[in-house]
Amino acid sequence: QKEVEQNSGPLSVPEGAIASLNCTYSDRGSQSFFWYRQYSGKSPELIMSIYSNGDKEDGRFTAQLNKASQYVSLLIRDSQPSDSATYLCAVISSGSARQLTFGSGTQLTVLP
Amino acid sequence: GAVVSQHPSWVICKSGTSVKIECRSLDFQATTMFWYRQFPKQSLMLMATSNEGSKATYEQGVEKDKFLINHASLTLSTLTVTSAHPEDSSFYICSAKIFTGTDYEQYFGPGTRLTVT
Numbered sequence: 001q002k003e004v005e006q007n008s009g010p011l012s013v014p015e016g017a018i019a020s021l022n023c024t025y026s027d028r029g030s031q032s033f034f035w036y037r038q039y040s041g042k043s044p045e046l047i048m049s050i051y052s053n054g055d056k057e058d059g060r061f062t063a064q065l066n067k068a069s070q071y072v073s074l075l076i077r078d079s080q081p082s083d084s085a086t087y088l089c090a091v092i093s094s095g096s097a098r099q100l101t102f103g104s105g106t107q108l109t110v111l112p
Numbered sequence: 113g114a115v116v117s118q119h120p121s122w123v124i125c126k127s128g129t130s131v132k133i134e135c136r137s138l139d140f141q142a143t144t145m146f147w148y149r150q151f152p153k154q155s156l157m158l159m160a161t162s163n164e165g166s167k168a169t170y171e172q173g174v175e176k177d178k179f180l181i182n183h184a185s186l187t188l189s190t191l192t193v194t195s196a197h198p199e200d201s202s203f204y205i206c207s208a209k210i211f212t213g214t215d216y217e218q219y220f221g222p223g224t225r226l227t228v229t
Contacts, residue, residue: 032215043205043223044156051215088155092216099146100207100218104155 003027006089006103014111019076021087021106026070029094033065035074036088038105044088048074079110114140114210118221125196126229132192133224135206141186142208146218147179150203162189196228 036044089103168181
């Protein structure tokens, strides 16, 4: 079983719609969760971090965390073509190394 | 967010030569930096964890004698690809971990695209 799982997509949504990206993780002791955006040919960019159960909003982005279900999601409201990218879910493990474990990413395309 | 730079952004070298990639944290001190490699249409693969003042920790399957890592200061880590071969052509990305006061966040450099001919 992969430690961090994402639906690879591709996910296509029309401009202005809500894009919903999902992620599950296997390490129940994980405490830190992140969403990165990676444009083609570029390095990942941190867009959201979340540490507590519930919702965290930042502009058009909302991260949702449910530790009981080991589930973290990212909602993008009013999606724009410029949001088209691969979105990587990442989790810091509970071990001493505390290094990021990435999902394989979900490719999002926002259609004009 | 914190800023991480890499140099060079791209490099072409001949097979058998060595290439050095620099990673710098510009506005913070990073006791821990990470080196990743990414092949086209694949996810990031962690190569090694670099700790200032100590030896790097390499992931399974990564040759430590081929990929030399030096974390000489709290703001600089270098990756040297020795005796490069065409199969080493990839996108190399460094990352630095920063403590926010309550937890850790990790920021990435812009990456270095290596092509070995």
